[in-house]
Amino acid sequence: MKFPSKVLENVVDEISGLPGIGRKSAIRLALHILKQPERQGLALGEAIKHLVTDIKYCKECHNFSDADICDICADESRNTKLLCVVEDVRDVIAIENTGKYKGRYLVLGGVISPMEGIGPHQLNIASLEEKLNTREIEELIFALPATMEGDTTAYYLYKKFKHLPIAFTNIARGISVGDELEYADEISLGRSIINRIPYKES
Amino acid sequence: MKFPSKVLENVVDEISGLPGIGRKSAIRLALHILKQPERQGLALGEAIKHLVTDIKYCKECHNFSDADICDICADESRNTKLLCVVEDVRDVIAIENTGKYKGRYLVLGGVISPMEGIGPHQLNIASLEEKLNTREIEELIFALPATMEGDTTAYYLYKKFKHLPIAFTNIARGISVGDELEYADEISLGRSIINRIPYKES
Structure with missing residues (x-):
């Protein structure tokens, strides 16, 4: 050209x-x-x-921030015993937009991906380990992408930290709101059957 | 957000x-x-x-240029009797990439579009007029978009300048190379039949 x-x-x-x-x-x-x-x-x-x-990164959660500590980590009204592990800042924004989570985050800065040459040492796992060892955390929530890389990362973190007295949870996966079953992919549909929950009047 | x-x-x-x-x-x-x-x-x-x-604009053709006169207008080996009217710089780049045109250009800077409030006075038509009146131009080629706005602009220019001793031509429209007839839209197919040309061994 x-x-x-x-x-x-x-x-x-x-x-x-x-x-x-x-x-x-x-x-x-x-x-x-x-x-x-x-x-x-x-x-x-x-x-x-x-x-x-x-641009600066929050020293606590590694999210973007204008100050040393981001607004979320600085917010004392949030539940400090809940820690949600996400890939990057987009996931923090997405979860915050739901208004359904009032704990804290840890931004890994990626997921383990041998294909792209990203191993555990490139992620903020040392910082996660330090938090789990020194803070009073009751539940570690994996909110990672529903991909092989996301699953691998969750498995790696679970294996590494399962000896700690912490509950490990994964965000629910299944049929999205508004989805027709016939158009859902079979893995999501299969998981949604295996992980079915008691019916509740909403 | x-x-x-x-x-x-x-x-x-x-x-x-x-x-x-x-x-x-x-x-x-x-x-x-x-x-x-x-x-x-x-x-x-x-x-x-x-x-x-x-960014600067060529004083001759209104294309982008780093100098007062762009490389195309400064190239004396090109045919100065051919003038090709295009909407914007993208069209100049596209036509130059074909290697099939060795005349000069005039970049209108848009097409007439009442919907978007663009009339003839916002386009480089005064400059086109000055060229047609003072230079030795034999053929004015319309290479405008195949849209209602492009057709309107070509028609406007033709009406305005048809008294001049110049040949007016339009780039051919029809079936693109590689197209299957059954998938071509009916207007293009219809035009390609009306504007059929003598078969040539290529």
Whole structure:
């Protein structure tokens, strides 16, 4: 692809380095940026630079944070005996949006994936271990992706910490709300039968 | 959606302002940027800012350019009697990639679209008019989108300039190479029959 301008080519190279964005989409995005008022394009560029230079991680849970300790870890009204292990910040946001969880988190920063060369040592497991050994934690909740990597990670953590006097739980998997049974994949449907729960009037 | 960090929220706000990118994709992109080496995120931010501040337009064809006159307009070996009207820079790149056109371009900067409030006066038509009146141009090629807006724009330009001693042509529309007739839409198929051409051994 031959570009009429180095400035355009440069930004297309950079944007198309992002996942899921090809060169044609990158050109489309560049044209969109040029059609907006100049300050919007500058704000976008500045926000990305700030993200890289200014982002901090919570010293407690490894979630993103503007302070040393994030709002969730700093919130004394939350149940400190519940610890929920998640892959990354997106999962914290998703669970917080449900409003159903009032414990704390530990962000692993990934899941064990031999295919991608990610082993336990690249994850925040030392920090998890330190917490389980020194804090009064009653339940460790695995809220990891329903993939082989997520299952492997949960199994690894369970094996490593099962000697501790802690309840280990996994978030329920089964048929999503609104799903028709006939369209559900068979593994989810099978699990939802095996893990059936007593009927409750809701 | 509640964010653990203002820096993250800010970049997600900016990225999700781009077309086709929602807030969840924006978070995914932000996480990707943070996983890369810092200099890559900085280069992306910087490239976007440069795009906004440094991009120039060719004074001849209104394509993007790093100089006053773009490489295509400055190329004396091209046929200056052929002028191809396109909507934007993407079309110039696409046609140049075919290697089949050696004339010049005029980038309109859009197409006439009453729905989006774009009239002839927002397009580079005055510049086209000046060229047609003062340069020795033999053929004006419409390479506009095969949409109602593209057709309207071609019709508008034809009506406006048909008194001039110029040949007006439209790029061929029909069945794309590799298409099965049964899956072609009926308008394209119909046009391809009406505009049939003498069979040539290729």
